[in-house]
Amino acid sequence: MKKIEGSVGQGGDNLEDDVRLVQQLLNQRDLAPLGKLQEDGRNGPSTVEAIRQFQVRFLGMQSPDGRVDPDGRTFRQLGNGGTERGTGENTQTRKADRQTRTERVDPRVKETALTTGIIDELLPRLTDVRARVIAGFLSDADQFWKVNYHWEYLLQMVEHSLTLALKDDAKKELQGLRSSLIGCKPDPSSGYVTSPIGKPEDRSSVEDARQRHQTLSSAKRAFGKLVDSAELKQKSKKGEHAFDLAAAPVAPPGTSKHGSGYALDIEGENAAIKSLCKGLGASLVFDEKSHVHVEFKNGVNRS
Numbered sequence: 001m002k003k004i005e006g007s008v009g010q011g012g013d014n015l016e017d018d019v020r021l022v023q024q025l026l027n028q029r030d031l032a033p034l035g036k037l038q039e040d041g042r043n044g045p046s047t048v049e050a051i052r053q054f055q056v057r058f059l060g061m062q063s064p065d066g067r068v069d070p071d072g073r074t075f076r077q078l079g080n081g082g083t084e085r086g087t088g089e090n091t092q093t094r095k096a097d098r099q100t101r102t103e104r105v106d107p108r109v110k111e112t113a114l115t116t117g118i119i120d121e122l123l124p125r126l127t128d129v130r131a132r133v134i135a136g137f138l139s140d141a142d143q144f145w146k147v148n149y150h151w152e153y154l155l156q157m158v159e160h161s162l163t164l165a166l167k168d169d170a171k172k173e174l175q176g177l178r179s180s181l182i183g184c185k186p187d188p189s190s191g192y193v194t195s196p197i198g199k200p201e202d203r204s205s206v207e208d209a210r211q212r213h214q215t216l217s218s219a220k221r222a223f224g225k226l227v228d229s230a231e232l233k234q235k236s237k238k239g240e241h242a243f244d245l246a247a248a249p250v251a252p253p254g255t256s257k258h259g260s261g262y263a264l265d266i267e268g269e270n271a272a273i274k275s276l277c278k279g280l281g282a283s284l285v286f287d288e289k290s291h292v293h294v295e296f297k298n299g300v301n302r303s
Ligand SMILES: [Zn+2]
Pocket: 135, 258, 263, 264, 265, 292, 293, 294
């Protein structure tokens, strides 16, 4: 195994040969949705981001520092030769695991070691129901991003509803929701719904982001009531889950159980998913309509 002389990444020494070696090692790992790095020996934001993602997914770090030290844990794990997750005894099983994973886990789902363990235990037991994991670990920054995702999504649904044939008072209320949402917009103000988790990066202050969460929460409650009173689902051609997601609550950033690594969001046949997860020892299960939120604080019951 080759060694690095100095540290690489955030605040590191970043000697050219060291950076190139770390870039090569990172490129042997699957860090999707991140793309492959240029192996140019120069440290920059994409190299630091790849190191962070590696630390979250392969080392289970809650606050990744984005740096590789010559004698540190990150370098040891990086040098661990591209061992993919999945513990199948033979190639056949590993292929099956990977196949199931591709079908059943959204590629945007982030994992700590804890999350990976739970997903690997859970997937073989969910084969008889329609179920797809759509969220796992979320860092603090991801939780702020999630607020923006919901903010943009709700705004789109409010604007869509304004195109439906509605009574004047319903329209007025929708217009009010629209302007209160626009009054607390993130910077940039769009792109969250269509980008991988964490992108684009919001430049507004933490204070503004917390304020946005509050405004969003009350707008969601008001919109949820309008969905029923103005019969939005019946009047729209969008599926009913589109409205459920718009009205679904979002945890205040920094407090989501998704920060623990043992919470998952699973979409599909909600009732079946709920009862299966309860039977497998989930510490908390609740229906968020567009998906089921489950927590396995004490792991998955194997018996
Ligand atoms: Zn959840």
